[in-house]
Structures are given as C-alpha cells and as structure tokens.
Amino acid sequence: MSDLDVDRLTTVIEDFNTIFIRLPSVRRLNFSALSVLHTLDRNGPLRLTDLLATEQLKQPALTSLVAKLEQDGLLQRRQDPSDGRASLISLTRTGRDLVRSRHANRVAKLTALVDRLTPEELAVLAGSVDVLHRLTELAEDPL
Template sequence: MDIDRLTTVIEDFTTIFIRLPPVRKFNFSALSVLHTLHRDGPLRLTELLPTEQLKQPALTSLVSNLEQEGLVERRPDPTDGRASLISLTGAGREIVNTRHAHRIEKLTALVDRLSPEERAVLAGSVDVLHRLTELAEDTP
C-alpha cells in the first residue's frame, strides 16, 4: 500500500470536502468547535482543548464569540459547581445539521458521476475509513 499516496488523497479530499459551499461562513476553528460539541458535547472548555488544538485563551475567546452569536451556551456542571459545560443551542445544531445536509447533497452529486465499479469500491471503503477513525481516536 502506498501510504504517501493515501495520505495525499485524504488531504486533497478533505480540503475539497470541508470547503463545499457552506450555508453560513465560519472560520475553521469555530466550525470545529460546533462539530465537536454536536458529536461529543456538552463538554468543559478543558475537554475541548485537546481536540481543537488552540491555546486556552484563544478557545475561551472563540467560545465566548459563539455564545454571543447564540450558537453555544454555558451551563453549570452538575458534577462541579465551579465549572461549566458548553453545549450547542438549537441554532448551533441547525448550523451543523444544515452543513451536513449540504455536504450530503454535494457528495451525492459527485458519487453519481462515478462508475458502478467505482461506487462499489467506495462503498466498501466506508467501513475501513470508519475503522481508521476509531483507531485514531484511541491513539493518544
């Protein structure tokens, strides 16, 4: 297996995929926080730090901006009254869901242009890509 080519293809696909026409423009860090909270939230700010790869002051500022825009909210952590949990609001969930729906639409149009053989190969790759994602999440 040519891991260098696989890496390049994944990078190229990701670059195109994350740039599919958005409904509303956000910077990458803001979208990452929204998607992380959608997938894993509610979370403490300290739990977001490792996934978002930002310094705490930058992440604090970003979350504050998202909160002002009504996309996230802070609530007291029931396990620790000194801390708060950050979660998506309905508007934040709508952003993530709308982006996902647009990606489905655009990816469907691209997949429809593949040959039946190419679609079969791609379908067989879904489970393998999912497994690679699981392995990456389990790796410190």
Template structure:
C-alpha cells in the same frame, strides 16, 4: 493462484485524504465561518456537551484562544454554558438551537453535494467507496483511541 495485493503507499494515501478533505470541507457553503469556529461547532454537535478543557484536546487551540472563541460563539447565540452536574465548579458547553441548525445545515448541504459527485461514479467505484467507508471509520476510531 491469486496475486498478492499491492503494498499500500501511505504517503499517497495521506495526500489523497488531504486533497479530499480540502474539497469535502468546502462542499457545505451554507454559511461562512472560519475553520476553528466550525470545528468547535461540529465537535460539540458530534460529542455533546463538554468542558472547555475537553475542547482544548480536540481543537488544537491554546486555552486563551479557545476561551475567546467560545465567548464569541456564546455572544452569537450558537453555544451555551451550564453548570456541570458532576462538578459544580466546572462548566459544560453545548450547542444552542441556532448552533445545531448550522451543524445540521452544513451536513445536509455536504450530503447533497457529495451525492451529486457519487452519482457520477461507476457502479464499481461506488462499491469500492462503500467498502472504504468502513475502513475510514476504523482509522478514525484508531486515531480517537490514541
């Protein structure tokens, strides 16, 4: 007879994820940018070219602030604009080569730093973490679908 699993404490889970996210965000210190800048760069890197209005849905910034940020990123050579082939009136934003270098560099630095931390876990902890990765992916998918 097996014991039923302990109930999930969602409040504790939220706190653990918040704490981990705070640490994880800081694992990559390749270059210093503010959170909004990094979020836009990573969104464009992960989702590919998109319209400014699409970014307002993911970035939690009002359109005037996002327009200003994108203009700054364009001046810095990190983001480029081009006409949307499906609608000539619209503009698609995408990462430039330099923008990609920042995104890839931060990811590589995070992987290296996280690997050092994971190496300090026990074999059993690494197994649990590997299983948790799939669950976190599923939670991300559910949140994205909403």
C-alpha cells in the same frame, strides 16, 4: 506492509478534505469554529478543558472562540452539575440547526459527485466507508 502507498493516501485524503470542508454553502465559519461545533454536536456538552483536548488550539484562543460562538448564539454555557465551579459548553438550538444544515448540504453536494462515479468506482468507495471509519476509531484510541 502491503501495496498501499501511504504517502499517496495521505495526499489524497488531504486533497479530499480540502474540497469536502468547502462543500457546504450554509453559513461559512472558520475551521476552528466548525470543529468546535461538530465536536459538541457529536460528544454533547463538554467543559472547556475537554474541548482543549480535542481542538488544536491554545486555551486563550479557544476561550475567545467559545465566547464569540456564544455571542453569535451558537453555544451556551451552563453550570456543571457535578462541579459548580465549572461550566459545560453545549450547542444552542441555532448551533445544532447550523451543524445539521451544513451536514445536509454536504450530503447533497457529495451525492452529486458520487453520482458521477462509475459502478466500479462506486463499489470501491462503498467498501472504503467501513475502513475509513475504522481508521477514525484507531486514531481516537491512545497507543
């Protein structure tokens, strides 16, 4: 093992996530709703069973959340062309616009924070982007 303090890294990531999640001021939604919207934005239309695999919710809670987001005009269901008994859940244009506007808002606010870093801190952060991306890839691969 290296000199990396994984306990401190975990705490720092948790603290950063707490702040990062709250950066956008565009339409506030709970974490579960945002997670579903972002999952569908990144992965495209999914069945409810596929969403269950990515979200930290039980089926009744996810079913209820999807129904609410659908009622709010952020999601839509359509028949799965490969299985007429199943539905695919996808973002509506309004849902996509919401995800994109939250991202743009987050970029603007994070840019304002990044602009306050020293050149040395900025260099370290820039070098960390690929490492954080790699950690995300590793987390998605089953062991």
